[in-house]
Amino acid sequence: MSDNKKTTRRVTSVDVAREAGLSRATVSFVLNNTPNQSIPQATRERVLEVAARLGYTPYAPARTLRSGRSDVAVFVLPDWPQGHTMADLIDRAAQVLGEAGLTLVTHVHAGEDDGLARLWSALTPAAVFGMRPFTPQERESMRRAGISAVLPPSQPSDHDLSTSFWIRGIGRLQAEYLIGKGHTRLACALPDDPRLAALGRGRAEGAAQACADAGLPAPVMSTLPMETADAAGVVASWRDAVTAVCAYNDDVALALLAGMRTLGLAAPGDLAVIGADDIPAARFAVPALTTVAQESGEMGARIARALLAALEGGSPELDFLPDTVHVVERESA
Template sequence: MGEEKTGRVVTSADVARLAGVSRATVSFALNNTQQQRVSEATRAKVLAAADQLGYVPHAAARSLRAGRSHLVLMPVAAMAIGTAVSDWIDGLQSEFEQHGYTLVLHVGRFSDPVTAARSWAEIRPAGVIVLEAENLTAQGAAILRRAGIKAVVSLASRPVDGVFTIDLDHASVGATAVEHLVARGRQTIGIIMPEERGLLAIAEPRLRGAQEVASKTAATVTALSMAYTAQSAEALADDWAERNLDAVFAFNDNYASLLLHALQNKGYLVPKDVAVVGADDLVQSSLLRPALTSVALDAPTPKQIADTLLSLIETGSAPEVRSFKPVLVHRQSS
């Protein structure tokens, strides 16, 4: 697509010739330029010609002509996109599309936050949304500003100079889970630490939140390494008796589901022998037997996040956005 049989790249000039219009009209029609009105009949003719030739506009060239980018960059860890996050990102993309922006996920592994920021800056997006606080520092934010990136939003528990921060404290998720388990009479609690790349940035603060709650009670918490595989869950269940744990906060509902089944296969009764709590409150949580207790995140809507970033791009400021709040959804597994 985008090339003739000779291998020559199709250009907007080819589209203009086939449609019988000027290259400027092609640009106005394909970019839906509001300042230059194009009739629906002409737009349809241009779109048909572009489709016939397999022409795709050059985003970088369009940005140079317009003097601005229409990309919004979201750095993500390769393994950090679960069902709940992917659904939220899909909603975010839909919101940006309505305003002519494209959300781009940037998967990368960097040695430090400055290197990460430089990599993001090379793409020259209009805005950046950072999901993991550890990936953004004041120095990194300064690099993004010097690159002309107008809006940087971070979902984090701590503010960073030059960054619009929406409060998301993963420690509160672990704390909520352990507070519930302690209230249910559990004393020896395991905390699942995923082995998959990228997830420790979320798991470690959740562990700290769990430890802080336990330190104020007679309960103890133990970090447990587990990969997102049936074999890893089964191996952990094999050693459960030696660990003498009566509860587990399993990072999220996906890990919790694997471990719950593995424990049941070894003859443990849930919740009588082991109480299990997950996070994200996925649809599958209520379908398990027993139904899974989960920590949901009461989050700002994708529209609120998108509106915030767009306001920062257009005006340089935005109103405060409410925090992400953990909410315990109690079911039969605990």
């Protein structure tokens, strides 16, 4: 076989032992950091030097068999579009877990009955976090797989990020900001992606509660298509009934601003607009988009630290939400 068709064989502990001139048992003790073994420091250093020079890396399946679990943490995500905010959360969580020797794997769970059970069988993860609470059946499959570090708690609570401040509280904050600007007739522009329907309703409920607390009518609820002409049609349907809009997120807000431009309308004079997530494009919109920002990276770090605490058998801190969720004031509202 020609050299360019040869496959590269992974370096094993047998290769390290042969190169170092030591027994396989000695090399295995060093590479696995086996406790209670009287191995001279010079021998340890020799094994590690040879392993590094040959490019040896531990074989994950074998390590899993020895320890009963892998060095993998799994984030189970709902079937949502994964945008800027979620990317920041996952990146920061991966960093914190990586510093502790764990690899983060994300899995989008669309709700199939045995999907998670197959995942546990394939990965045997050390820890699992769910963006939504797990069902009793899903928790039982994790118990059978020997996964003990599972968050959030079994009962839905404020720590459930799909129903927490991350959803309802942002809609409320949007509405409170617009009400504080003197607006009394609000609308909520909801996403037209069916995967986001529940999240859109959650944010709209938060806005409606803020209006109720202020003694104002409930916001007009409208789904906003992500096409300029269709968005313009929604804006036109509001006519003079609305003076300000809580957009589900910045993408919806940008579509709304584009629809307004086709009608010759401008924010905030004709219609004030506030988005959510503070994506990079928000500051470059015309006008620049007022939005709600949140420290999603810090949220990811807190989730990761909670999983690590659970792995150590401690009581994890379950306050995942960032300390700072605030309105970024720009020109659109």
